Amino acid sequence: MQAINQTLRRIPVWAIYLLGVLPAPWLFYLGLTGGLGIEPIEALEHRYGELALQLLIAGLAVTPLRRIAGLNLMKFRRAIGVLTFVYVSLHLLVWLVLDVQIPSQIWADILKRPYITVGMAAFLTLLPLALTSNNWSVRRLGPRWRKLHRFVYPAAFLGAVHYVMLAKGFQIEPLAYLATIFALLALRLPIPNLSLRSNNADSA
Amino acid sequence: MAHRWTNTLTHADVTPRAAFLNRRQVMVGLAGVGLTAMSKPAAAQDALEPNTWEEVTTYNNYYEFGTGKDDPAKYAHTLVTEPWSVKIDGLVDRPGDYDFQSILSEMTIEERIYRFRCVEAWSMVIPWNGFELADLLNMAGMQEGAKYVAFETAYRPEEMPGTRFPILEWPYREGLRLDEAMHPLTIMATGIYDRPIPNQNGAPLRLVVPWKYGFKSIKSIVRITLTEEEPPTSWNMSSPREYGFYSNVNPNVDHPRWSQASEREIGGGLFASRKPTLMFNGYEEEVAGLYEGMDLAKNY
Numbered sequence: 001m002q003a004i005n006q007t008l009r010r011i012p013v014w015a016i017y018l019l020g021v022l023p024a025p026w027l028f029y030l031g032l033t034g035g036l037g038i039e040p041i042e043a044l045e046h047r048y049g050e051l052a053l054q055l056l057i058a059g060l061a062v063t064p065l066r067r068i069a070g071l072n073l074m075k076f077r078r079a080i081g082v083l084t085f086v087y088v089s090l091h092l093l094v095w096l097v098l099d100v101q102i103p104s105q106i107w108a109d110i111l112k113r114p115y116i117t118v119g120m121a122a123f124l125t126l127l128p129l130a131l132t133s134n135n136w137s138v139r140r141l142g143p144r145w146r147k148l149h150r151f152v153y154p155a156a157f158l159g160a161v162h163y164v165m166l167a168k169g170f171q172i173e174p175l176a177y178l179a180t181i182f183a184l185l186a187l188r189l190p191i192p193n194l195s196l197r198s199n200n201a202d203s204a
Numbered sequence: 205m206a207h208r209w210t211n212t213l214t215h216a217d218v219t220p221r222a223a224f225l226n227r228r229q230v231m232v233g234l235a236g237v238g239l240t241a242m243s244k245p246a247a248a249q250d251a252l253e254p255n256t257w258e259e260v261t262t263y264n265n266y267y268e269f270g271t272g273k274d275d276p277a278k279y280a281h282t283l284v285t286e287p288w289s290v291k292i293d294g295l296v297d298r299p300g301d302y303d304f305q306s307i308l309s310e311m312t313i314e315e316r317i318y319r320f321r322c323v324e325a326w327s328m329v330i331p332w333n334g335f336e337l338a339d340l341l342n343m344a345g346m347q348e349g350a351k352y353v354a355f356e357t358a359y360r361p362e363e364m365p366g367t368r369f370p371i372l373e374w375p376y377r378e379g380l381r382l383d384e385a386m387h388p389l390t391i392m393a394t395g396i397y398d399r400p401i402p403n404q405n406g407a408p409l410r411l412v413v414p415w416k417y418g419f420k421s422i423k424s425i426v427r428i429t430l431t432e433e434e435p436p437t438s439w440n441m442s443s444p445r446e447y448g449f450y451s452n453v454n455p456n457v458d459h460p461r462w463s464q465a466s467e468r469e470i471g472g473g474l475f476a477s478r479k480p481t482l483m484f485n486g487y488e489e490e491v492a493g494l495y496e497g498m499d500l501a502k503n504y
Contacts, residue, residue, distance in 0.1 A: 038263035169371040
């Protein structure tokens, strides 16, 4: 593990940003050129959304991986978080601009369709976290920054529920995402760390 | 008794075979320079243009082969469709197992270019070949008390990888009221673009009810039963709040999770615009009479 951690330390963070952001234009290009199949709008929307969920899971895995396996990915956690927000935003943009298209219907959908309400709530929960992901905010907010960023837990939960709610019939994949996110949140419960425990008691 | 209904869409609206096979490549080429919209003539807005063979046969919902839209095209080749027989039973004079080929020999195959509207708010135009369900029901002889027709899709786990998962309660079931089943618009499709219907589209024979959401048009039928009571139907069993027995296309009655007021025509690429959904999917003149006096918001 020591060796892995040492290798990881040599990877610059910008490489993670670059690697993480590349699928966005690539998928868009595929959508334009028929690579996403016959119906590229829904495909692009779903691919961005799935990537956002996968990154969310990656971000939530950082702490347990360090604690349980001794694997240190702390250095990349901010990049993972920012990339999560990038894909959530792209997912939302595809929905707004390419999918629904009609402004009056967008608002009606947010209010009337529970899975969209839940998805929107997840986005709004992540928004302040993305805005305060810079060093200046970390310094400025001090201990409040840590508290604020625990909102990633409800956001992850809402994101997974959003996916489960839109599935037709009984489908395995969305439930697998939900179970993974539940497991990662549950791992945070019994940790003998007072601040963590009190927070989780509040949000549970 | 064939030819009771004629297309308002004519052969002039059908993409010639050479063109429909090539259009996809043309569109892909044009899409790269942002000219996708130009591949459809402006005048074609109302005169419907059927989707290409590729669109019709690679973008499908057939959960017995997986829930992805491309799963049926990838996996449905395992379905054995020869020989095929359809059990016709219930309130009929001549119940029994009817061989598909002998059914065909009794029927008149004609072309029907229909709009196809999925409950998921996308749509296509499909040039079906088939015969009227009424002819098949007359062949079996309907008995006095028959009020409904129940249909069943083949359920063969070893040929249908998607049935390993309890997405729905298999086999897939659908049903129509007898007057809906006897309506001249209701057909049993056996072909698309004058070719035998591919497995992913419901080979060797499937129902097509163009004024209802696509899931009513049950695929790969192995059993037809005439009943007195309204038969159970798969999506209604799975979520009665979302999918009613009638499931007529209706822009004024939303699915609880999404609006049915508009739809996306498949084939428009990444920048396809939505168009308004038509009452009874544009077949209001032909079928509205079937539902006279019914509250369509209640009987969704």
